[in-house]
Amino acid sequence: MNTDSAEPDLAAQRTAVADPGAEVAARDRLRVMGDWLASAARVSAQIIVVVLLLWVVGQILGKVWTGVLPVALALLFATVLWPGVAFLRRRGMPDSIAAATMTVTGILVMVGVVAGIVPSVVGQANALGHKAADGITKAKQWLQGPPFNVGDDQITNLLDTLQNKVKASAGAIAQGAVSGVSTATSTLMMVFTVLILVFFFLKDGPKFLPWLRRTTGDRAGSHLADLLARIWTTLSGFIRTQAIVSFIDAVFIGAALFILGVPLAGVLTVLTFIAGFVPIVGAVVAGALAVLVALVGKGWVAAAIMLGVILIVQQIEGNVLQPWLQAKVMQLHAAIVLLAVMLGGSMFGISGAFLAVPTAAAVAVILRYANEQLARKAGETPVEEASVETTPVGVGSS
Numbered sequence: 001m002n003t004d005s006a007e008p009d010l011a012a013q014r015t016a017v018a019d020p021g022a023e024v025a026a027r028d029r030l031r032v033m034g035d036w037l038a039s040a041a042r043v044s045a046q047i048i049v050v051v052l053l054l055w056v057v058g059q060i061l062g063k064v065w066t067g068v069l070p071v072a073l074a075l076l077f078a079t080v081l082w083p084g085v086a087f088l089r090r091r092g093m094p095d096s097i098a099a100a101t102m103t104v105t106g107i108l109v110m111v112g113v114v115a116g117i118v119p120s121v122v123g124q125a126n127a128l129g130h131k132a133a134d135g136i137t138k139a140k141q142w143l144q145g146p147p148f149n150v151g152d153d154q155i156t157n158l159l160d161t162l163q164n165k166v167k168a169s170a171g172a173i174a175q176g177a178v179s180g181v182s183t184a185t186s187t188l189m190m191v192f193t194v195l196i197l198v199f200f201f202l203k204d205g206p207k208f209l210p211w212l213r214r215t216t217g218d219r220a221g222s223h224l225a226d227l228l229a230r231i232w233t234t235l236s237g238f239i240r241t242q243a244i245v246s247f248i249d250a251v252f253i254g255a256a257l258f259i260l261g262v263p264l265a266g267v268l269t270v271l272t273f274i275a276g277f278v279p280i281v282g283a284v285v286a287g288a289l290a291v292l293v294a295l296v297g298k299g300w301v302a303a304a305i306m307l308g309v310i311l312i313v314q315q316i317e318g319n320v321l322q323p324w325l326q327a328k329v330m331q332l333h334a335a336i337v338l339l340a341v342m343l344g345g346s347m348f349g350i351s352g353a354f355l356a357v358p359t360a361a362a363v364a365v366i367l368r369y370a371n372e373q374l375a376r377k378a379g380e381t382p383v384e385e386a387s388v389e390t391t392p393v394g395v396g397s398s
Contacts, residue, residue: 066190071197078198096203103195234362238357253286256309262294264297272287278341287307
């Protein structure tokens, strides 16, 4: 009998006798691994369903965007005008009159801005056109000199090619002009719709949440009321802080434009303020336009100075003003802001870029609220959201 081969079997039997749970532990580990896999499969299926639902919502939103856009714009404008309505209501003015007064005030401000921009553009367009022609001539001379040494024939061929392209596209240009008239008409209709919605939001907004509580019941209604109040506070804070940042940008950049004598300085100042409401991308576009006009109108030195001023202002805005003013309001990382603007612009154009950050902020509020409720269900102590500082539309009594 081979005693060497019997010794390992005897050792295994002794181990099994000494530790009878070893085999059970091995089975338990396999069972735990199976539970992990089952849980991962279940969560993966849930994620797929949620992503599919979001895709369906996105498709539906794209189909009804023309109806959703006026509502979204009206809500944003209502956040701007609501403090004035609340002030007039506290002074005893009826709801409808207070809402109408602030709506008309908003219209007059917009008309005043447009009336201030158009004459300046018309008055300086001719001179700016001559400056642009001179700039093209200088660019041609620059290309003809070293180190490029481009000949007249090459430049002429390039200009002829561009001219032929324009002639070949004459039909498309004419069609675009016709569609432009249609677009202008639809834009006017949308503006009128937005103004009507703003009036009704300001007039009847405080009645919304009480109606929502009665309709959905106390349990769901309380959650919806709290969540919508937080979203309204976030939107109001975004508009308020972004207006402050845009105003500061417009003041300093506009001062540089006027000091340098850049054509269309007033128009560029107003555009800088408006573009500030599209974070990151708007400031870059407005700054590039200001530098381009300075280059055409005043030359390389003025353009270089203008570029330096814009870079300094934008650095102060990005590193000081926005983190300080929006830290407690938006609670969004700059990367998320940039991705939201790019995604909104690619999907819905300029309006999508304008509404991307408020939408991302609202989604972030919803996720934080859901995390609070999840923490409560798990028996943890949730981090409370900031309390509502202003009375939003839909929270006060009628």
